[in-house]
Amino acid sequence: MSSFLNTPSLGYRVEGLLAKPGSGLVALLVLFIIAMTFVAPSFLSFGNWENIANQAVFVLLLALGMTIVLIARGIDLSVGSVMGLSAGVAAFLINQGLIFPLALLAGIGCGLICGLLNALMITKLGLPDFVATLAMLGVARGVLFLWTEGTPFTRYMTPEYRLVGGQVKLGGIITIPIIVAVVLCILVSLMLRKSLIGRHLYAVGGSPDAARLSGISVSAVKTFAYVVSGGCAGLAGVILAGRATNVAPTLGTGYEILAITAAIIGGAALTGGQGRMVGAILGALTITLIANAMNIAGVTSEWQQVVTGIILLLAILLDRITAYFKKRQTSAEIEQSPQQEPTPATAPRRAIS
Amino acid sequence: METTPTRNENGTSGSTRRNILGAGALMGTLGLLTACTTPPGGSTAGGGSGGGGGGGAEGSAEFTDAVKKLVNGRTLQVGFTPPVLSEYYTQMENAAFTRMAQLEDLYGVQWKWEKSSPTGNFNAVEQQISTVQTWTSRKFDIVFICTGANFATMQGVYKNAMDAGTSIFQFNQPVELYPIDQINTVSNIGYDNRWQSGYVAGKFIADTLKGKGKIVQIMGPSGSDWTKARLIGFNQAMAENPGIEVVGTADGGYLRDKGLSAAQDLLTRHRDINAIYGENEDMALGASQAVDAAGLKQWDGSEGIVIVGADGLLSGMEAIRNGKLTASVDVNSVDNAIRMIDTAFQSVVLKNYVPKISNITTHLVTKDNVDAHAAYINGIMDPAKKY
Numbered sequence: 001m002s003s004f005l006n007t008p009s010l011g012y013r014v015e016g017l018l019a020k021p022g023s024g025l026v027a028l029l030v031l032f033i034i035a036m037t038f039v040a041p042s043f044l045s046f047g048n049w050e051n052i053a054n055q056a057v058f059v060l061l062l063a064l065g066m067t068i069v070l071i072a073r074g075i076d077l078s079v080g081s082v083m084g085l086s087a088g089v090a091a092f093l094i095n096q097g098l099i100f101p102l103a104l105l106a107g108i109g110c111g112l113i114c115g116l117l118n119a120l121m122i123t124k125l126g127l128p129d130f131v132a133t134l135a136m137l138g139v140a141r142g143v144l145f146l147w148t149e150g151t152p153f154t155r156y157m158t159p160e161y162r163l164v165g166g167q168v169k170l171g172g173i174i175t176i177p178i179i180v181a182v183v184l185c186i187l188v189s190l191m192l193r194k195s196l197i198g199r200h201l202y203a204v205g206g207s208p209d210a211a212r213l214s215g216i217s218v219s220a221v222k223t224f225a226y227v228v229s230g231g232c233a234g235l236a237g238v239i240l241a242g243r244a245t246n247v248a249p250t251l252g253t254g255y256e257i258l259a260i261t262a263a264i265i266g267g268a269a270l271t272g273g274q275g276r277m278v279g280a281i282l283g284a285l286t287i288t289l290i291a292n293a294m295n296i297a298g299v300t301s302e303w304q305q306v307v308t309g310i311i312l313l314l315a316i317l318l319d320r321i322t323a324y325f326k327k328r329q330t331s332a333e334i335e336q337s338p339q340q341e342p343t344p345a346t347a348p349r350r351a352i353s
Numbered sequence: 354m355e356t357t358p359t360r361n362e363n364g365t366s367g368s369t370r371r372n373i374l375g376a377g378a379l380m381g382t383l384g385l386l387t388a389c390t391t392p393p394g395g396s397t398a399g400g401g402s403g404g405g406g407g408g409g410a411e412g413s414a415e416f417t418d419a420v421k422k423l424v425n426g427r428t429l430q431v432g433f434t435p436p437v438l439s440e441y442y443t444q445m446e447n448a449a450f451t452r453m454a455q456l457e458d459l460y461g462v463q464w465k466w467e468k469s470s471p472t473g474n475f476n477a478v479e480q481q482i483s484t485v486q487t488w489t490s491r492k493f494d495i496v497f498i499c500t501g502a503n504f505a506t507m508q509g510v511y512k513n514a515m516d517a518g519t520s521i522f523q524f525n526q527p528v529e530l531y532p533i534d535q536i537n538t539v540s541n542i543g544y545d546n547r548w549q550s551g552y553v554a555g556k557f558i559a560d561t562l563k564g565k566g567k568i569v570q571i572m573g574p575s576g577s578d579w580t581k582a583r584l585i586g587f588n589q590a591m592a593e594n595p596g597i598e599v600v601g602t603a604d605g606g607y608l609r610d611k612g613l614s615a616a617q618d619l620l621t622r623h624r625d626i627n628a629i630y631g632e633n634e635d636m637a638l639g640a641s642q643a644v645d646a647a648g649l650k651q652w653d654g655s656e657g658i659v660i661v662g663a664d665g666l667l668s669g670m671e672a673i674r675n676g677k678l679t680a681s682v683d684v685n686s687v688d689n690a691i692r693m694i695d696t697a698f699q700s701v702v703l704k705n706y707v708p709k710i711s712n713i714t715t716h717l718v719t720k721d722n723v724d725a726h727a728a729y730i731n732g733i734m735d736p737a738k739k740y
Contacts, residue, residue, distance in 0.1 A: 040622050047647070048621040055614045150438030150470075154668050167646060244610040245642065246668065248635070249438055251610070295618035301575035301604030 022267060024318025025282050028311075029289065039297045050175075052285070052292050054166050054243075057177040058083075058236045060284035062259035063266065064188050065232030067280045070263055071192070072225040073205040073272025074122070074129040078136035079233040080255035082114040084247070085140040086237030091153040091247045100160050104238045111234015112227055114140060119223035137256065145249045153247040165242020177239050184232070189277040197224060205272030262287055265315045286315060420460045424702055428463035431697075432488040432496045434481055435525075438470045440666045441686050442499075445524070448690035450736035456698055457738070466740035467493075478502035482510050485521075489514040495697045499525045501577060511537040520701050524693045525684070527582040533709055539700050542693045542711045549715040550682045551583030554661045555590025557680055557717055558597070558628045561652070561659050565596040566627030569619040571605040571612050571636045583632055583663070600626065605636035612639030620647050628659035634669035634681055637662025641677045652679045665718065667734075670727040673720055680719045683726055687733055688713040 036043040062079045069076045090107030094100060114136060121132035162168050166175035192198040203211040204221045212218050236255075241247050264270070265286055266279025290311055294304045433449070435442035446468065453464045467488070471480040481500050488496055496519055500507060511521045515537060523541040544550065558568060570587075573580040591597055601619045605612035612631060620626070620643055629644070631637025641651065641660050650657040653676070662669060665683025672678040692713050699705040718726045 042622050045621065048618075051614075051617045051621065055617070145438050145470075148438075150443045151440045152668065167642065240610060243613065245638075246609060246635075248609065250608065291614070292618050292621075295601075295603040295615055296622045298601055300602070301572070304604065305575070 022276075022279055022282050022319075022322070024322045025265065025286065025315050028315055028318055029282075029286060032289070032293065032311075036293045036297070039293075043293060043296055048292070048296075052288055053178050054175055055292065056284045056288035057166070057181045058240055058255065059258045059262050059287055060181050060281060061184065061232045061236040061239075062255055063262035063280040063284045064184060064277065065229030066259040066263040067266065067268045067275040067277065068188070068192075068201060069129075069225045069229045070268040070270065071201045071205045071273065071275040072222055073208065074222060074225060075133065075260070075270065076115075076118065076226065076229045076233075077130065077133040077256050077260075078114060078118060078140060079229060079236075079259050080252040080257075081137045081140035081144070082111050082230055082233040083237035083240065083252035083255055084249070085114065085144045086110045086234040087241035087244075087247045087251050088144050088147060088153060090238040091156040091241050092147075094156040094158070094161070095153065100158060104164065107238035107241070108231060108234040111230045111232070111237060113230070114233070115227040115230015116223070118230065119226035122226070123219040123222055141249075141253070144247075144251075148247070148249045150249060152249070154245075156247075157242070157245050161242045163242075165239060165245070167243065177243075180235065180239065184235075185277055185281060188280075192277060197221070201225060202273055205274070207273075258287055261312060265312060265319075267319060286311070417459055420703070424460045424462045426461050426463065427702060428465060429495060429697075429701065430465045430491075430493045431467070432484070432493050433466065433468045434484050434496070434498045434500070435468075435470050436478075436481070436499055436501045440668060441664055442470070444666070444686035444730055444734070445690040445693075447736050448687040448733040449694050450739050451733045452691045452694040453740060454736060454738040456694065462698065462702060464740050482506070485510050485514055489517050489519045492517075493519050494701055495519070496521050497524055497693055497697070499523060504531055504578070508535060508537045515539075520697065522693060522697055522700075524689055527578040528710060530578055530582055536709065538709075540696050540707045540709060540711055542689060542696055542713070544684055544689075544712050544715050545586075546579055546582035547586035547589070549586075549712070550663050550684055551586030551588075552590050553586070553682045553715065553717055554583075554630055554663060554680075555587040556593075558630060558659055558661055559590055559594035561679070562597065562627050564594050567598050567600045567623065567625060568628045568630060569601040569603075569616070569623055569626050570599060571603055571615050571619075571629065571631045571640055573605070573607045573632045573636075575604055580632060587630065605631065605639065607633050607635060609635040609639040612636030613642050614639075616640035616643035617646070620644070620649070624649070626658060628661070631660065631662040634662035634664035634666050634672075634678070637678055637681065638669070638672055641672070651676065665716070665726070665730070667727060667730055670718060670723050670730075673718060673723045674727075676720070680717060683716040683718045685713050685715050687730055690733075 033043075042048060062083065065079065066076055086107040089110040090103045093103035093106050098106070118133050118136050121127045121135070122129050125132075127135075157165075159168075163170065164176050166177040169175050170179070192201070200211070200216050200221045201224075203214070203216055204218050208218050211221075237252065240251065244251060262283030263275065263280055264283070266276065266281070266283035268275030268279060287308075290308050291304070294307060299307060433446065435445070450466075453466075456462050457464065469481075469484045471478065478501050481498065481502060485496055485498065496514065498507075498521065514521050521538045523536075523538050523543070525543045526541055527546045528536055528541045528543065529545045529547060558566075568591075572584070591599060600623050603615035603619055605615045612635060615636070616629060616639060624647070629637070629640045631640050637660055644651055644658050644660065652659045659679045660677075661680045661682070662678055663682035663684060665681065665686055669678060669681050670683075673681060692711055696707045696711055700707045716722075716726055
């Protein structure tokens with residue numbers, strides 16, 4: 001941000017830190033964690049952080065897909081249902097005797113197909129994103145209800161699936177869901193920052209018309225976003241089936257709200273063109289951390305809802321404060337070096353230009 | 354009118370008696386199929402001579418013919434709306450079909466069956482209100498409902514339906530929390546969640562731990578009537594056993610993965626617990642996984658963590674058999690459904706006065722008796738006819 005030669009004052013440097021996207025949220029999380037260590041020292045134990053990481057994986061996978069969709073100025077309400085249906089596909093096929101890796105791939109494939117159907121409804125039929133994915137939310141859930149006839153799929157668990165579901169640690173060190181989440185985070189981050197499709201996503205989300213004029217196929221970009229989101233939901237579903245050890249027709253219900261919340265806490269905007277992979281991680285971690293901490297602190301579930309709401313609100317407000325400092329920094333930099341082009345406030349602007 | 358069972362009737366000491374009655378119910382059912390004479394009231398579980406039974410001394414040719422005349426080949430249009438589609442309600446539906454087919458064979462009553470359940474989460478209740486209203490306008494004879502909706506809201510919906518000629522029967526609903534004169538249904542078939550579920554689980558834990566130990570609870574969604582009612586009974590059992598301490602509670606949303614996460618969180622702070630109470634079986638099974646994952650030992654008959662759930666699902670019984678669940682309160686999906694069909698038949702067709710509250714028996718299932726209870730449910734899972 002600021003040049004070394006300018007030797008900025010301490011206040012300026014603090015402001016610089018505060019201006020970093022997500023810094024407010026990190027500060028909030030740090031304060032929260034410090035407070036929790038007084039309530040229950042066991043909160044800081046390695047085992048608990050392992051639990052938090054394993055619990056956060058599902059929201060994180062969905063939030064990654066959701067962030068991509070939100071960047072492209074869409075929204076995917078179907079992820080919870082698609083997650084459940086994909087879990088059902090994997091469990092059913094294992095019970096039918098299909099070999100384990102193929103059953104998992106079929107589950108993920110189910111997510112990809114649902115994502116593609118969402119995209120086709122939006123790009124070919126011209127349905128609003130909200131409506132198309134809302135329809136998919138209903139259809140995918142309904143199909144799972146009809147298919148299971150209300151009775152959960154069971155008896156599909158194998159030693160390998162226990163490993164994939166994170167019930168057993170790989171080599172006694174780390175669970176597969178965490179490895180999958182880390183790899184996916186790296187891939188998504190590279191895709192968003194380094195690839196052409198990443199820049200196109202921001203361009204389409206920032207201004208679809210401008211993107212179209214500059215020769216970007218908005219349909220293709222949107223299709224990519226929804227297929228990735230569907231694939232993430234499929235992946236989350238097959239892993240969740242391994243964690244839950246049964247696929248109830250209600251599996252994954254309500255996860256769409258968690259995913260959207262995580263993405264938005266992480267800085268993605270419903271208006272498109274904004275969002276980062278790190279944001280999705282922070283968002284998913286915040287949601288999981290709050291639930292975990294309150295269970296440990298013994299906060300009753302009625303109060304948990306109130307506290308969760310307030311903390312989410314605080315997270316968003318802190319983001320606003322971050323934006324304020326960023327604005328101040330940017331204008332300060334302009335004043336200091338009028339010739340130098342200011343650092344773009346957000347990536348999309350860069351992508352569009 | 355049936356009175357609320359006393360707590361003493363529902364202690365572990367009563368379980369043997371209920372098992373015998375449960376077996377009696379099965380015999381009664383078989384008796385109906387072969388049209389042999391069964392004693393009055395012996396046809397349904399728990400000696401429910403009031404709400405149960407097809408109407409008295411079933412099986413005698415004279416009685417059967419007379420009832421057949423009353424029925425006159427009538428077709429009953431029935432709506433069945435559980436709060437969620439789940440294994441419990443699938444078991445109930447199969448038991449209902451089994452009993453409906455028996456009544457059809459015996460008395461010539463015809464059934465038209467429709468099922469509707471909210472496809473969202475447990476709290477998606479608006480859908481059920483409109484379902485009842487639609488069925489009422491379609492002149493259904495009978496609506497069987499169990500709902501997570503607000504009590505007062507539903508009484509208004511029920512009153513409108515009953516005024517329009519549709520008879521409403523609630524099943525598996527914690528009506529014990531409300532004044533009986535405010536319930537606008539013909540009858541409520543179920544069990545007392547306080548003393549036939551929550552108390553039973555609490556007492557079992559206390560007895561198993563010999564009155565001393567620490568417990569954590571994984572409960573249903575906050576504010577749920579089932580949760581409220583079961584906690585009343587559970588807390589009573591705790592009050593009777595001051596050596597048992599509840600050290601933590603978390604919301605498991607009646608779901609296995611949420612129950613697992615909640616149990617993991619609680620185990621972080623309380624690794625020295627002796628028992629986990631899961632308000633339903635799915636959450637208890639999630640807790641069971643959490644105990645395994647934390648490297649802790651489950652109850653083996655002399656030591657380890659006692660895990661108790663409630664529902665009476667075939668999958669739960671398999672877990673008990675495999676040592677993954679210490680015990681579960683079986684709230685008797687089979688008798689719930691049989692009593693529901695019988696009560697509706699008696700009320701709507703025979704115009705009998707049925708009890709407003711009709712409670713069935715519940716059972717505490719452990720490794721020792723799991724085979725009998727699983728067999729009882731398996732006996733209805735393949736009904737002679739599906740509707």
